[in-house]
Amino acid sequence: MCGIVGVVGREAAAPRILEALRRLEYRGYDSAGIATLVDGHIERRRAEGKLSNLAGVLDATPLPGTTGIGHTRWATHGAPTERNAHPHGTPRVSVVHNGIIENHADLRAELEAKGQVFETETDTETFARLVDQNLAEGLGPEQAASAALKRAHGAYALAMIFTGHPRTLICARQGAPLAVGYGEGEMFVGSDALALAPLTRRIAYLDEGDWAVVDDAGARFFDIHDAPVEREIRLTAVSGAATGKGNYRHFMEKELHEHPVVLGDTLTQYLDPMTRSVTLPPLPFDPAVVPRMTITACGSAFLAGQVGRYWIEQLARIPVDADVASEFRYREPPLPAGGAALLVSQSGETADTMAALHLLQRHGQKVVAVVNVPESSMAREADGAVLTVAGPEIGVASTKAFTAQLAVLACLAIGFGRARGTISVDDEAKLTAALLELPANAALVLERDEEIRAMAAEVAKARDVLFLGRGTLFPIAMEGALKLKEISYIHAEGYAAGEMKHGPIALIDSAVPVISLCPSGPMFEKTASNLQEAAARGGRIMAFTDDLGASRLRAFAERVVVLPRVGAFAAPILHTIPVQLLAYHVAVLKGTDVDQPRNLAKSVTVE
Structure with missing residues (x-):
């Protein structure tokens, strides 16, 4: 999940790398560091904690040099300390790395036997010392890097600089994204286009197993067998404009208030308000005849997929399996001939979901990626892509991207139903109309902010919280619990309401908000x-409902927030917004780091 940046430039590299790392900090904020070549030798600055700490170090001891690499870390091997912060290396080579070198322990033992002395517990230092050993044995930088890559097993994106080679940077990828950017007489490397957008719009992506030599003359690409290859240079659509919080306290708050616009922008891609019909994007399979579908994803995207499963089965009558991507890979499910799959991801780089993509394709399934980043690995490698229009989402806890995913899945379910003849033209018009009303209704939910804040003041006192829902609202209950856990660190669980008396009801007492x-x-x-059963046992009932439900629930609920009345089809999208707002306000009251919660990163690019 770490972010990496490299520059072979014409001006001081460190400030440009620092700014690019700010755009990548959602990938990790345990520590950060930069190394540059100064008079042909490697110098570095590192700091524990957030990027602001590294900025302070650079203010105190500036780092000259026009060629350099930088890193913002989410720790996998070794504690998040300055000593374990990247870049790692020796006087001959410095390396930044996103991913995991799985055979680092064996390589470390081998290198220690040859006299290499390690300073950290990180797997990255093992790779750096492997390259260093190759250099010590007389290989040049290209040969040393290539030989080391052939020994390293696992997932990685790497960038390296070498003493005595002030205009050269070598990079490589296997299972983690990496892009090369083309400037005017200068070159760049980054984990994604977002980091490079202020520097250049001309981007080439490394394919699986690729490595590249980057210098001020351009980039030379090689495949896993060291054969020269060409990689297309394309113009990125990602904006180089700074992504700011505006007048909001946190990115998450800003992104929560973007729900109406994001829903509108996403839905207008697929819905015609005049005809109240769905226009499906080009798909690599025919929904009219597909025998079975698989939906797989991680985190909130998986919960969106769970709602999508309900919708597709109900409207299109297609059997659907929904799996967490990390489990799907090892469940070994039978996959039918002619089957199809939907992969859901905000970043399009999630490692477990990418692995599921490759497994599905090996088994002959046609894979469609539902993604927010059109240039992501998932969008490029899937058989087709359906885009959400959420814009950059900086807060680690997904908000607007989640409702955009739901909007796309709702459109697909309607479109599949029409293709199969399981819903009528009138059904399509009614369902489409319900979706088209969502942006306005989402804005009305945001007007309930003060009531939700008051509810949050009570929830913030709790140690345990239960979220309950039924049908398509069961996954939204799990989304509410996930958000609360992620950013407030309160233990919370989401349950199907009818399942409560099969165990969870034992947790209920007067200290547990339900x-x-x-x-x-x-x-x-x-x-x-089900709620009355909880209330009878002292549970503190707090409900999100509409005007018709409010009169009944107020008889025993401690708090009731009244939302706009919508049909069952649109309800999960609308009810997502208040549970996310609730989590946000609880986290603010508890004083946690809302945008960058502990132990989490936005884009999970390691298993």
């Missing part, structure tokens, strides 16, 4: 009955 997603509709009476 937060229910309970709009009027076909599941209301059963959910209300």
